[in-house]
Amino acid sequence: MKIVQTKAAPNPRRVRIFLAEKGIEVPFEEVDLMQGAQKTPEFTALNPFQRVPVLVLEDGTAIAETMAICRYFEALQPEPALFGKGPLAVATVEMWSRRMDLGLLLSVAQAFRHLHPAMAKLEVPQVAAWGEANKPRALEILKIMDEQLAGRRFLAGEHYSVADITGLVAVDFMKPARIERPPALENLARWYAEVASRPSAKA
Amino acid sequence: MKIVQTKAAPNPRRVRIFLAEKGIEVPFEEVDLMQGAQKTPEFTALNPFQRVPVLVLEDGTAIAETMAICRYFEALQPEPALFGKGPLAVATVEMWSRRMDLGLLLSVAQAFRHLHPAMAKLEVPQVAAWGEANKPRALEILKIMDEQLAGRRFLAGEHYSVADITGLVAVDFMKPARIERPPALENLARWYAEVASRPSAKA
Numbered sequence: 316m317k318i319v320q321t322k323a324a325p326n327p328r329r330v331r332i333f334l335a336e337k338g339i340e341v342p343f344e345e346v347d348l349m350q351g352a353q354k355t356p357e358f359t360a361l362n363p364f365q366r367v368p369v370l371v372l373e374d375g376t377a378i379a380e381t382m383a384i385c386r387y388f389e390a391l392q393p394e395p396a397l398f399g400k401g402p403l404a405v406a407t408v409e410m411w412s413r414r415m416d417l418g419l420l421l422s423v424a425q426a427f428r429h430l431h432p433a434m435a436k437l438e439v440p441q442v443a444a445w446g447e448a449n450k451p452r453a454l455e456i457l458k459i460m461d462e463q464l465a466g467r468r469f470l471a472g473e474h475y476s477v478a479d480i481t482g483l484v485a486v487d488f489m490k491p492a493r494i495e496r497p498p499a500l501e502n503l504a505r506w507y508a509e510v511a512s513r514p515s516a517k518a
Numbered sequence: 519m520k521i522v523q524t525k526a527a528p529n530p531r532r533v534r535i536f537l538a539e540k541g542i543e544v545p546f547e548e549v550d551l552m553q554g555a556q557k558t559p560e561f562t563a564l565n566p567f568q569r570v571p572v573l574v575l576e577d578g579t580a581i582a583e584t585m586a587i588c589r590y591f592e593a594l595q596p597e598p599a600l601f602g603k604g605p606l607a608v609a610t611v612e613m614w615s616r617r618m619d620l621g622l623l624l625s626v627a628q629a630f631r632h633l634h635p636a637m638a639k640l641e642v643p644q645v646a647a648w649g650e651a652n653k654p655r656a657l658e659i660l661k662i663m664d665e666q667l668a669g670r671r672f673l674a675g676e677h678y679s680v681a682d683i684t685g686l687v688a689v690d691f692m693k694p695a696r697i698e699r700p701p702a703l704e705n706l707a708r709w710y711a712e713v714a715s716r717p718s719a720k721a
Contacts, residue, residue, distance in 0.1 A: 363662045364617060376606070380613045387609035403579070406590035410583045414567060417620065445648035459566045 316341055318384070319361065320368040321348045325420065325488045326381045327368040328518075332480045333385045335515035337392055341370075348437065382416070385477060397477045404472070411470040411478035414456070420485035422453040427492035453494050457486075457503055464502035468509070475510070483510045519544055521587070522564065523571045524551045528623065528691045529584045530571040531721075535683045536588045538718035540595055544573075551640065585619070588680060600680045607675070614673040614681035617659070623688035625656040630695035656697050660689075660706055667705035671712075678713070686713045 320327035320343050327343075334341060346352035346367065353365040362369045362379040370378040370387065378384055389398050399408035428438040429446030460470065460482070470478040486507055489496060498504070510516065523530035523546050530546075537544060549555035549570065556568040565572045565582040573581040573590065581587055592601050602611035631641040632649030663673065663685070673681040689710055692699060701707070713719065 363665070364621065364659075370609075372606075378609045378613055380616045382616060383609045383613035386612045387605050390605035390608045402590050402593035403575075405593045406573075406581045406586045409589045410581055410586035413583045413585060417624075418567065421620075440647065440651055442645060442648045442651060444643065445645045448643055448645060456567075462566070 316370070316372055317344050318342070318368050318370050319344050319346055319358070321346055321352075324348065324367060325424070325484045326366070329381050329480050329484050330368050330384050331518035332484070332515045333397060333477065334388065335518035336395065336397060336475070336480075336513075337388055339388055339392060349433075382412070382477075395475075397475070397480070399471065399474075399476060404474075408471045408476045408478055411476070412481060415470065415478050415481035415485055419453060419456045419460075420481055420488065422449040422456065423485050423488045423492045423494060425449040426453065426494060427488065430493070431491065450494055453489065453492075454497065457496065457500055460506075461500035461503040464506045469506070475513075479506075479510045480515075483507070483516060487511075519573070519575055520547050521545070521571050521573050522547050522549055522561070524549055524555075527551065527570060528627070528687045529569075532584050532683055532687050533571050533587050534721035535687070535718045536600060536680065537591065538721035539598065539600060539678070539683075539716075540591055542591055542595060552636075585615070585680075598678075600678070600683070602674065602677075602679060607677075611674045611679045611681055615679070615684060618673065618681050618684035618688055622656060622659045622663075623684055623691065625652040625659065626688050626691045626695045626697060628652040629656065629697060630691065633696070634694065653697055656692065656695075657700065660699065660703055663709075664703035664706040667709045672709070678716075682709075682713050683718075686710070686719060690714075 318330060318341050322345060346358065348367065352358060353367065359365055361371065361377040364379060366379065368381060368384060370384045372378070378387055386398065399405040426446045426449040428434045429441050430443060435441055464470070467473060469475050470482055486496060496503070521533060521544050525548060549561065551570065555561060556570065562568055564574065564580040567582060569582065571584060571587060573587045581590055589601065602608040629649050629652040631637045632644050633646060638644055667673070670676060672678050673685055689699060699706070
């Protein structure tokens with residue numbers, strides 16, 4: 316078993332944090348997206364969508380998509396539960412996971428991909444107006460997170476979950492995307508300090 | 519219990535198909551997105567992200583996000599399993615669910631939202647170049663689906679799953695988004711004919 320990744324990209328980091336929280340060790344193999352490694356026939360056979368990370372099982376079966384890889388390991392080793400336990404917790408974690416994923420991380424990634432000169436070869440066409448439109452979206456979501464975090468420790472409640480992992484990775488990705496975290500958002504700052512100080516954040 | 523929706527929107531349709539496949543009946547309450555119903559204080563209290571659908575439980579707890587609502591009902595009533603059973607099936611369904619969701623449905627929705635005159639008030643700013651950039655993305659994904667469907671009945675294997683639901687809704691949403699399904703994609707056409715003819719597709 317191995318995970319094919321590009322270490323600097325945000326999605327592989329989500330998987331590494333997830334595995335660190337589970338205490339699971341899997342060997343990683345590095346490919347260089349900037350050099351077009353995802354476009355080779357070998358990589359395309361693993362993932363026709365040409366994205367990292369990809370989990371490759373012993374028999375060669377390939378599982379792409381960050382959340383699919385995380386769910387594979389959650390099903391193999393349910394504790395600690397990072398996708399919630401019981402219908403209401405499962406739904407609440409998924410709700411916040413998607414708000415972080417399709418909301419915050421996607422907005423930050425769009426700003427990065429459509430505005431950063433280093434992405435000109437990967438994001439074709441770069442649409443600067445769309446990159447700019449995503450910055451206020453990201454800031455709006457941070458404000459909602461701050462309001463919600465007034466009443467609880469983590470995004471989906473009192474337990475750390477995969478929603479916090481995506482939230483942390485998205486907030487850190489704001490730096491290369493050149494979006495500043497408003498310092499007035501104190502609940503967000505408290506949450507960030509806690510999730511960023513867990514040993515898994517360094518994975 | 520009730521689900522707040524806008525019937526014509528693609529995400530509530532995903533929930534209706536999911537519930538029909540499960541044989542679960544829940545009352546729906548209609549709100550009019552085009553009239554700004556999602557921006558009222560009442561609706562914003564249910565979902566600060568101002569989107570439909572929202573599941574409201576007896577005690578007032580609100581669960582937003584299509585996939586979170588579906589997972590709530592999957593956890594309450596596991597059969598028929600629409601998110602897969604066992605680690606490999608769970609991961610495979612999630613992989614295809616996300617490819618349909620963040621890949622196909624998102625591309626089609628971006629084309630619709632950024633190009634259709636009716637969306638000018640909801641999508642601010644409309645970035646036409648971004649809408650256009652999403653059309654070839656959608657077509658690329660259809661091509662990959664066609665290749666993959668050569669070897670199997672449904673997107674995630676031999677069992678119908680939530681990935682097929684999102685795939686069907688995304689393909690149907692291509693009509694208002696003005697993206698034509700290439701008739702040469704015969705495996706895709708066979709799959710579409712099967713999933714569109716299930717009674718749930720009319721839900």
